[in-house]
Amino acid sequence: MQAIYIIVHSMIGMGQVLYVRGFNEKLHDKLDDQSKKEGVSPASILEDAFEEWLKNKQEIPTKHYLVLYSDDNSLLNFVRKVNDLEDGDWFHVTCGPESHSGVKYLKKHGWYDATISPYIQGIKKPEKYSSEVFDHLGSVSADKQTCFxxxxxxxIAHRYSLQKASEIEKIYNTKRIGGVVFCPYDMRKLNNFNFIDIFKLFEEHDEIFVLKENEVYKLNLDKTNHAKLFL
Structure with missing residues (x-):
């Protein structure tokens, strides 16, 4: 048998009733026990839980995506489509070397450039410089739903190594912004990388996508074992 809690409290002189359904007997007993331990009413615990849930729902989600490509047309098709998904609620940002075709396209279409000048000088110290860029990005995008x-x-992967790029991605993960972040990597520029390095890069991102011409493929990595190879 399911229990139904009815919470009644006063708000601006009016009675307000909140029905919380779906509690089974075990949860009912746990709630009663916890309320006795804390010396508060079950209604108070439920209200606190609801307020915390509502707060989490209202927070802007943070997504950090890796995008792999191997030709300029695939990348430009991708940035064009992202740009065309225009929504007034999104704050659009880019950064990177000014000579990059992706940076050029996005800046031409009004995207904010979070790159700190001088780029060439700053990138000589990649950890320090990227941390400053991420701080700047966090400042300009505060309380905004951002597409970056x-x-x-x-x-950095091209100038130094894929391992160094993964370290920078890890720094970003300590300074995440609200919204969606895409990190494109041109596979043609990744010289002398190994699978250990690329898996480290994978691990620093929430999801991985591969671009092929006009198509976007989601890459799923599922760990298995040798025995399952024969099933």
Missing amino acids: IGFMTED
Whole structure:
């Protein structure tokens, strides 16, 4: 048998009733026990839980995506389509070397450039410089739902190594912004990388996508074992 809690409290002189359904007997007993331990009413615990849930729902989600491509047309098709998904509620940002075709396209279409000048001088110290860029990005995007396409980590992978780029991605994960972040990497520029390095890069992102011409493929990595290879 399911229990139904009815919480009644006063708000501006009016009675307000909140029905919470779906509690089974075990949860009912746990709630009663917890309320006795804390010396508060079950209604108070439920209200606190609801307020916390509502707060989490209202927070802007943070997504950090890896995008792999191997030709300029695939990348430009991707940034065009993202740009065309125009929504007034989104704050559009990019960063990276000014010579990059993706940066050029997005800036031409009004995207905010979070790159800190001088880029060439700053990127000589990638950890320090990227941390400053991420701080700047967090400042300009505060309380905004942001769409960010960044080419800085791709450039770091090209100039230094994929391992160094993964370290920079890890720094970003400590300074995440609200919204969706895309990190494109040109596979043609990743020289002398190994699977250990690329898996580290995968691990620093929430999801991985591969671009092929006009198509976007979601890459799923499922760990298995040798025995399952024969099933």
